[in-house]
Amino acid sequence: MRTIIFRDKQAVGEAAAILFAAQVLKKANSVLGFATGSTPLETYAALSGLSQRGIVDFSEVRTYNLDEYVGLSPAHEQSYAYFMRRNLFSKINISPENCHLPDGMARDLDAECASYERGIDMDGGIDLQLLGIGHNGHIGFNEPGDAFPDATHCMTLTPETVDANKRFFTSADEVPRRALSMGVGTIMRARAIVLLIHGADKADICQKALNGPITPRVPASILRYHPNVTVLLDQAAAAKL
Numbered sequence: 001m002r003t004i005i006f007r008d009k010q011a012v013g014e015a016a017a018i019l020f021a022a023q024v025l026k027k028a029n030s031v032l033g034f035a036t037g038s039t040p041l042e043t044y045a046a047l048s049g050l051s052q053r054g055i056v057d058f059s060e061v062r063t064y065n066l067d068e069y070v071g072l073s074p075a076h077e078q079s080y081a082y083f084m085r086r087n088l089f090s091k092i093n094i095s096p097e098n099c100h101l102p103d104g105m106a107r108d109l110d111a112e113c114a115s116y117e118r119g120i121d122m123d124g125g126i127d128l129q130l131l132g133i134g135h136n137g138h139i140g141f142n143e144p145g146d147a148f149p150d151a152t153h154c155m156t157l158t159p160e161t162v163d164a165n166k167r168f169f170t171s172a173d174e175v176p177r178r179a180l181s182m183g184v185g186t187i188m189r190a191r192a193i194v195l196l197i198h199g200a201d202k203a204d205i206c207q208k209a210l211n212g213p214i215t216p217r218v219p220a221s222i223l224r225y226h227p228n229v230t231v232l233l234d235q236a237a238a239a240k241l
């Protein structure tokens, strides 16, 4: 695991964008794994700029997002599909049919999870996966538990995650209680991973994930077993390392 500390989240985001741009420059039809939340916003802004300036061409790129809420359509402003369109896909030259998120409106959620996992395999697997980390150590919606979930699955959000995400809804009652998420296995099968952590509020979990025991109680800790992970942090998140 390579760990690089930057001055602030802007620098973290620009560095991550450079890594993703380099991936696409090396392999035009890369399969990229993307994440939502506030963590990757600077990365997406920087990647949009690189696309608009003609430096990176996304026309052959395929993408798979980590997760999606159950019950929100892609038109819902809090769906992750909407987030990705607003913050990245509408600003780069990518074809909508190449952008994949789990379908939280699917009638058969188990079949949707299996088909999502199959889609990643059939596209050749994820070349580079972007990750943030939750305050409880989750990656995607893989919450702390007794085991690391393997494949894409349907899960129930923990009360902490509902609480953390209620800021995006008018009330906590509106936050969906379930989500479809890549499993920890899906994430670990990516050939390379870029984990972003910024902000003083992430300093505790950053310390636990990078230096504490490797345990499903801190799902991100397993990334230390992956052969190609780059962690980009700001100074505030790195304060307790």
Ligand code: PGA
Binding pocket: 036, 037, 038, 039, 040, 132, 133, 134, 135, 138, 139, 140
């Ligand atoms: P955040 O969420 O980027 O909004 O902090 C990260 C996560 O929960 O994975």
